[in-house]
Amino acid sequence: xxxxxxxxxxxxxxxxxxxxxxxxFDGVQVSKGKARTGTNSLLLQGTSAxxxxxxxxxxxxxxxxxxxxxxxxxxxxxxxxxxxxxxTNSTFESSQYNTLGLKQIFGAYLHISYSAxxxxxxxxxxxxxx
Amino acid sequence: MIxxxxxxxxxxxxxxxxxxxxxxxxxxxxxxxxYFFEFRNYSYTAPTTTxxxxxxxxxxxxxxxxxxxxxxxxxxxxxxxxxRAGSFIRIMQSNLLLDDVRASNISSKANGAFLQVxxxxxxxxxxxxxxxxxxxxxxxxxxxxxxxxxGGVIYYENKEPKNAQSMTISNVQFMSNYxxxxxxxxxxxxx
Numbered sequence: 001x002x003x004x005x006x007x008x009x010x011x012x013x014x015x016x017x018x019x020x021x022x023x024x025f026d027g028v029q030v031s032k033g034k035a036r037t038g039t040n041s042l043l044l045q046g047t048s049a050x051x052x053x054x055x056x057x058x059x060x061x062x063x064x065x066x067x068x069x070x071x072x073x074x075x076x077x078x079x080x081x082x083x084x085x086x087x088t089n090s091t092f093e094s095s096q097y098n099t100l101g102l103k104q105i106f107g108a109y110l111h112i113s114y115s116a117x118x119x120x121x122x123x124x125x126x127x128x129x130x
Numbered sequence: 131m132i133x134x135x136x137x138x139x140x141x142x143x144x145x146x147x148x149x150x151x152x153x154x155x156x157x158x159x160x161x162x163x164x165y166f167f168e169f170r171n172y173s174y175t176a177p178t179t180t181x182x183x184x185x186x187x188x189x190x191x192x193x194x195x196x197x198x199x200x201x202x203x204x205x206x207x208x209x210x211x212x213x214r215a216g217s218f219i220r221i222m223q224s225n226l227l228l229d230d231v232r233a234s235n236i237s238s239k240a241n242g243a244f245l246q247v248x249x250x251x252x253x254x255x256x257x258x259x260x261x262x263x264x265x266x267x268x269x270x271x272x273x274x275x276x277x278x279x280x281g282g283v284i285y286y287e288n289k290e291p292k293n294a295q296s297m298t299i300s301n302v303q304f305m306s307n308y309x310x311x312x313x314x315x316x317x318x319x320x321x
Contacts, residue, residue, distance in 0.1 A: 001304040004282065004313035014281075014312040017319045018291070033313070043312075 001030045009038035011059065015047050020081045022048035030067075031057045039064030039101065045071045048083045054090035056099070065101030067092055165216045165246075166203070169193050169224040194227045195219075205238040217278075217285075220246040223264055231271035233283075241316065242285025243278040249290040264288055266297040273314075274305040281316030282309035291320040 004011045011033030015023055023044075028051075033041045039061045056067045070085050092099040205216045218236055219226070226245075236243040247266065266286075273283045283304060288295055297317070304314045 001314060003306045004304060005306075005308050006313040007308070007310040010312040010316075012313065013315040013317065015317045017317070018289075 001028070001033065003032045003034075005034040005036060006038070007036050009035050010040045010043050011035050012041040014043040014045070015049075016045040017047040020048070022050045022084075022086075025049065025051040025054060027053045029055045029057075030059065031055075033059045035061040035066075037062050039066070040069045041066065042068045043071070044068065044083070044085065046083050048081075049085050051085075051087045052089055054087065056090075056092045056095060058093075059095045061096065065099065066095040067099045069101045165218075165220045166200075167193075167219045169219075169221040169226065193221070193224055194229075195231060196227075196229045198228075198230070199232040200236070201232075201234040203236045205236070205240065205243065216240055217242050217246040218244045220248065221264075222248050225265045226267070228266075228268045229270055231268070231273075233271070233273045233276065235275040236277070238278045240285075241278055241280040241287075243276040243282060244273060245284045245286075247284070247286040247288055249288040264295045268297075268299045268302055270301050272303045272305070273307060274303075276307045278309050280309055280311050282307035282313045284315035284317075286315065286317040286319065289318060289320045295319055 001012055012030050017023060030041050035041070041056060041059045041061075059066045068085070070083075072083055200218060203218065205218075217238055217240060218233070233244050240246070245266075247264065276283045278285070286297065307313050309316075
């Protein structure tokens with residue numbers, strides 16, 4: 001994906017999935033995306049995702065996360081499967097503003113096993129696994 | 131100009147089908163109606179009051195688009211001063227295969243300039259939901275210059291939990307698409 005542009009948020013995609021099955025990405029290249037007045041290349045809301053061999057480069061956001069915003073949707077008392085994000089063998093480079101952002105996390109976790117060239121990352125929220 | 135050729139594909143090599151797949155090999159247009167293609171319940175035959183839920187389902191039916199080039203469509207029509215923006219394809223509870231599609235410069239003020247996926251076609255419609263009725267496969271394709279409100283290329287809103295869903299996108303390029311929100315795709319699914 002290249003040079004896709006959103007007037008507000010999500011120059012790549014917004015995904016919200018109430019199920020337990022993770023969304024699977026493999027070998028996707030996302031470059032020069034622009035969230036004109038907001039955040040993100042990719043917004044994940046209450047959604048688990050597994051990413052391998054990804055490359056995010058030169059993405060732009062006015063505020064927040066330039067590349068991925070990961071929002072948990074479930075309150076602490078929820079006993080079902082919490083959303084998770086696993087990123088393996090991927091690169092984040094030359095993006096403006098924070099590369100990853102977490103918001104409204106209640107038990108959801110982030111797992112990055114290998115990420116190279118990340119110039120700027122900002123993780124916040126509980127139960128984060130890196 | 132609208133020139134459209136719809137045939138039964140004699141060279142179809144995808145999953146086995148009980149009914150003929152749909153193949154569009156030539157689409158040239160500079161203007162269209164609200165939706166160029168619409169599929170309702172293209173994965174099963176109509177239920178009866180006595181049949182069990184799976185008895186009438188025919189999951190091997192697919193709407194199959196292969197080697198389609200479509201460009202320069204503006205869906206932003208006004209009918210009696212009412213906006214009638216639409217999409218190139220709209221489906222509900224259908225199985226859709228897109229292979230070797232080239233879509234460029236498709237514009238809509240609605241959601242998903244190329245593809246809209248909905249659980250019900252009409253707000254408030256009383257539609258019986260059948261299980262396992264929606265799947266989408268997009269392969270070997272390029273989408274560029276598509277513009278819409280939400281989900282520049284694809285808008286997927288299927289929140290019916292009984293309707294098991296899948297979407298696979300492989301070897302596809304999305305370039306220079308635009309939306310007010312979610313420039314390439316918006317997905318809100320139940321499972």
